[in-house]
Amino acid sequence: MDVVNDIIAWKRDGHELDAARMDAFVAGVVDGSIPAYQASALLMAMVLRGLSDAETVALARAMVASGKTLDLSALRRPVLDKHSSGGVGDKVTLVLAPLVAACGAVFGKMSGRGLGHTGGTLDKLESIPGFRVRLPQGEFLRQLERIGVAVVSQSDRLVPADRILYALRDVTATVEEDGLIAASIMSKKVASGTSAVVLDVKVGRGAFVKDLEHARDLARRCRLIGEAFSRPVSCVYTAMDAPLGRAVGNRLEVEEAWDVLTGGGPDDVREVALTIAAMLLALSDLGVDEGEGRRRAEAALADGRAAQHFERWCYVQGGTWKPGEFHRLAGREVRVPEAGFVAAVDAFAVGRAAQVSGAGRRTVDDAVDPAAGVVLAAVVGQEVAAGDLLATVYARDAGRRERAAAVLAPAFTLADEAPVVGPVVLGRE
Ligand code: URA
Numbered sequence: 001m002d003v004v005n006d007i008i009a010w011k012r013d014g015h016e017l018d019a020a021r022m023d024a025f026v027a028g029v030v031d032g033s034i035p036a037y038q039a040s041a042l043l044m045a046m047v048l049r050g051l052s053d054a055e056t057v058a059l060a061r062a063m064v065a066s067g068k069t070l071d072l073s074a075l076r077r078p079v080l081d082k083h084s085s086g087g088v089g090d091k092v093t094l095v096l097a098p099l100v101a102a103c104g105a106v107f108g109k110m111s112g113r114g115l116g117h118t119g120g121t122l123d124k125l126e127s128i129p130g131f132r133v134r135l136p137q138g139e140f141l142r143q144l145e146r147i148g149v150a151v152v153s154q155s156d157r158l159v160p161a162d163r164i165l166y167a168l169r170d171v172t173a174t175v176e177e178d179g180l181i182a183a184s185i186m187s188k189k190v191a192s193g194t195s196a197v198v199l200d201v202k203v204g205r206g207a208f209v210k211d212l213e214h215a216r217d218l219a220r221r222c223r224l225i226g227e228a229f230s231r232p233v234s235c236v237y238t239a240m241d242a243p244l245g246r247a248v249g250n251r252l253e254v255e256e257a258w259d260v261l262t263g264g265g266p267d268d269v270r271e272v273a274l275t276i277a278a279m280l281l282a283l284s285d286l287g288v289d290e291g292e293g294r295r296r297a298e299a300a301l302a303d304g305r306a307a308q309h310f311e312r313w314c315y316v317q318g319g320t321w322k323p324g325e326f327h328r329l330a331g332r333e334v335r336v337p338e339a340g341f342v343a344a345v346d347a348f349a350v351g352r353a354a355q356v357s358g359a360g361r362r363t364v365d366d367a368v369d370p371a372a373g374v375v376l377a378a379v380v381g382q383e384v385a386a387g388d389l390l391a392t393v394y395a396r397d398a399g400r401r402e403r404a405a406a407v408l409a410p411a412f413t414l415a416d417e418a419p420v421v422g423p424v425v426l427g428r429e
Contacts, residue, residue, distance in 0.1 A: 004028060004038045011045040019058040026062035026161045036168060043165070043174040051179025053224055059179065060225040063187035066161035070137065070193035072108070075144055078195035079108040080280045083185055085209060085218070086118040087202040088351035089243035093121045093151065094257035095273040096280075098309035101148035102300040103277070103293070105284035108144050110154040110192040118206075118351055119250065119360060122153055127251035127370035131319030149313050158191040176208065182221035189231065196232040196283035197222075198276050202240035203426060206347020212237060212426060219429070234279045236428040238272050242345040242380050244424070245269040249359035249373010249394065251326055258323050261307040266379075268424040274298060275425050329371050331392040332401035336384045340414035345380055349411035350391075357395040357404040369396055374408060381421040384414070 007021050017025070025042060028034030051059065072079050080100060084090050093109065100107040111133075113120040122133045133153045135143065143150040156163075162184050169175045189197050199222050201207075201215040209215045219235035226233035238244075245266040247256040259265035260273060274297050281293030288296065300306040314321040354360055358369030377389040384390070390412050393404040 004034050004042075008038060008042045008045060011042060011049055014049055016052055017055050017058065019061065022055065022058040023062045023065070026059070026066055029164050030066045030161050039165070040168050040172045040174070043169060043172060043180070046180060047174045047177045051177060053221065056179035056182055056221050057225055057228045059183040060187045060190070061228070063159050063161045063183055064190050064229075067159050067191060068155070068157040069191045070155075070158065072141065072144070072193035072195075074141060075106065077106050078283070078285055079106050079144060079193060080196055080198075080284060081107070081109050081189060081192075081194040082198045082200060082276055082280065083189065084200040085185075085202050085207060087238075087240045087244055088118055088206045088347040088354070089245045089248040089253065090118070090202070091124060091245065091247070091253040091257045091269065092200065092273050092276065094124060094254060094310075095260045095269065095306070096276055097149045097151055098261065098313050099273060099277050099297055099300055099306040100280050101313070102305040102309040103281055103296045104148070104286055105281055106144055106148045107280070108140070108149070108194070109151045110158070110188065111151055112154060113361070113364075119248070119253065119354070121151060123368050123370075124250045124253050125151060125317075125319070127254055128314055128319040128321055131314060132317055135317070143316060147309070147312055147316055149309065150317070154188065154192065159187045162187060178214070178218045178221055182218060182225060186222050186225035186233075190225070190229045194231060196280070197226065197234075198279045198283070199233055199235045200272070200276060201235060201237050203237050204239050204241035204347065206243065206351060207240040216429075232283055234283060234428070236275055236279065237426040239422060239424050239426055240347055243347045243350045243376065244272065246376040246379065247373065248350055248354040248375075249357065250368060250370045252371075252373040252375060252394070255323070255326060258307070258310070261301065261310050262304070263301060270301075271424050274301075275428070279428070326371070329394040329396055330401065331394050332405045333392050334390045334405055334409050334412075336378070336386055336388045336390055336414070338414065339385045340383075340416055341418045342378045342380050342382045342384060342390075342412060343415035343419040344413040345376065345378075346411040346413075349407060350374055350376070353393060353404045353408035353411065356407055357393050357400055372396065372400070374404070378412070381419055383418070
């Protein structure tokens, strides 16, 4: 009987995998000695039986050990990061990164690309002409030292186990297990040298976490892993029934982030960015609590320092940022069929429409169109008359515009009465 078969049977029968078994599994996946069919069988056993807290931490440890780890201690300052569990229109990092740096803390992030109906920060940054997301490690460190902010693509050498396991999970219906998700998220944070993280768990129809109870479990597991590696993790739960803000699509979202940085923009984006900025500043070495952190972040938005820091960040990372010089693609409007109140805007459908317009990927190898996407004209709670504009789809050709508009139109639910509009920040701990 081979050892891997024993490990699969052990988990299948409901026993806990100890660190030795978890290490053997992860090492075998990475060195190729465990074939995909055995790895997939074990992943399915993990999903069906669930991972205990001890297994979650053991998996994270094995994943961190599967590759290189970045040592940012030469900076002699904590490097702060935030992770979002994935939302539609989530451009918070674009606001938060320069905002936190403008307040005197250090924000460093290794980020991923978008897949499916949610966008990725790297694709958004690359919609700025010239912006370089692939920086050698030394340059990443020097940039953090110089301007306190850098967002780059994750090095292939960090957590190779996650790339292999995530690709398998994606095609074997084994993504949805909180221990697997927490180990995947946190192993990358630990390996990339992050000192402290705020985890933004998106909750609602447009997110893979549908309710607060589930969000709390995921957050708890991420905190456990953080504790095991002495990396503090704070969590915030934010609503993702409707898209965040009005713009969904790479460059469209950068424009909206700029609006927030210059004191305008949608209230929900501003609120999430300020909430997380305050939490991060409280985790920094500035010696402030969240209340003082919030005051400092509000001041940096109000007096233009955050916007200036964004410009500097783009410049240093090679990007040419010229606000307002962006020419939108041809648009296809979606209008109100009958008068009423906008009761819901389905984030998942809007994300899909943006993806169809060319802003997102179906498979990892797809290219994204930096200028494509959706801009909402009406948001939840708004009263609308027949014929009013609900949203506009921007795409490079008429076929995409029509297909995306067909996905977008049913995203809007109209009602006779004004809906109760809930807060965007649902809780934190
Ligand atoms: N995001 C990750 O990085 N990993 C998961 O497993 C799920 C979401």
